[in-house]
Amino acid sequence: MKVFEITGPNVSRIRNVNLKEPGNNEVLIKVRACGICGTDIHMFKGDVKLAEYPIVPGHEFSGEVISVGNNVKDFSEGDRVAVDPNIACGGCYYCKMGMPNFCENWRAIGIHLQGACAEYVLVPQSNVYKIPENLSFEEAAFTEPVSCCVHGQDLLNLKGGESIAIFGLGPIGLIHAQLAKGKGASNIIGVDVVEYRIKFAESKEYFDHVINPRERNVLEEISRITKGKGVDVVIEASGSIDAFETGTKILGLNGKILVFGVAPKDKLATLKPFEIYRKQLSIIGSFINPFTTERALRMLSSGVVQVRDIISHEIELEEIESYYKKIEKKEDNVMKVMVKP
Secondary structure: OOEEEEEEEEEEEEEOOOOOOOOEEEEEEEEEEEEEEEEHHHHHHOOOOOOOEOOOOEEEEEEEEEEEOOOOOOOOOOOOEEEEEEEEEOOHHHHOOOOOOOOOOOEEEOOEEOOOOOOOOEEEEHHHHEOOOOOOOOHOOOHHHHHHHHHHHHHOOOOOOOOOEEEOOOOOHHHHHHHHOOOOOEEEEHHHHHHHHHHHHHHHOOOOEEEEEOOOHHHHHHHHOOOOEEEEEEEEEHHHHHHHHHEEEEEOOOEEEEEEOOOOOOOOOOOOHHHHHHHHHHHEEEOOOOHHHHHHHHHHOOOOOOOHHHHHHHHHHHHHHHHHHHHHHHHOOOOOOEEOO
């Protein structure tokens, strides 16, 4: 079978590898759709050290069951499935404490194990989920990013009527906005500097306001919109240090900021501890997706989160590297790129 493989920083290749039979507890899946994620690009550039090269990326995916191992009873040939790529051991301290996202032996498909930028992929049966009939393969490939967003918003404990500012209007920011709207957020404000993303967000009813910091002062605009109170919640989905710092400044009393975007590992942010104390602010991190995959599929199936129009390009394995570069440079109106091996 063909795979797309990252062999070093900014170096990739297409190669043929032997197709393996599933182990006793594994499912062999024909990949039908695989989304490109910012994590893939970080691994391609080499600026986030998650695993050793070579890496076959691809962790946001769906497909069709081709064959199953001897112990697999819940899946059979022809089943349409989505996958949680994160594999926890179940036996370490954090797994036993109900935090498998911090598993000491964590392994992820598309990071440590062969991913779905390939024609076929092997997956433990415990990580496989059947796709509802009304979802396409492309929509079901959003299960992993939606599940991560669900986890983040669980940590925020959003309440109906709260105002929310979302920094970064790529696919993740758009998913967060829809989830927040579904929970009754009363005033959702999007912030981005990329013109085509701004126009896309402005066309969506789940945004009440959209701000371009290059054209308007974010602090002044938020103050005007909230009548000087600040927002209740900020979701930082861009990985920008400036966005994080600005996000903490626009929070109102008892406000919360969710750090969801992946910032450069060694970059520092400037905060005033007195402001955190005086305004009773909460800074919340969010890492992957413990116990939220089934809920993500239900939200996609019910229409709480709609993703079809977020897909801007469908490509082949041979085009992946060129689209990594387009995504990073925000070229060609790129939003979510779906690989169709």
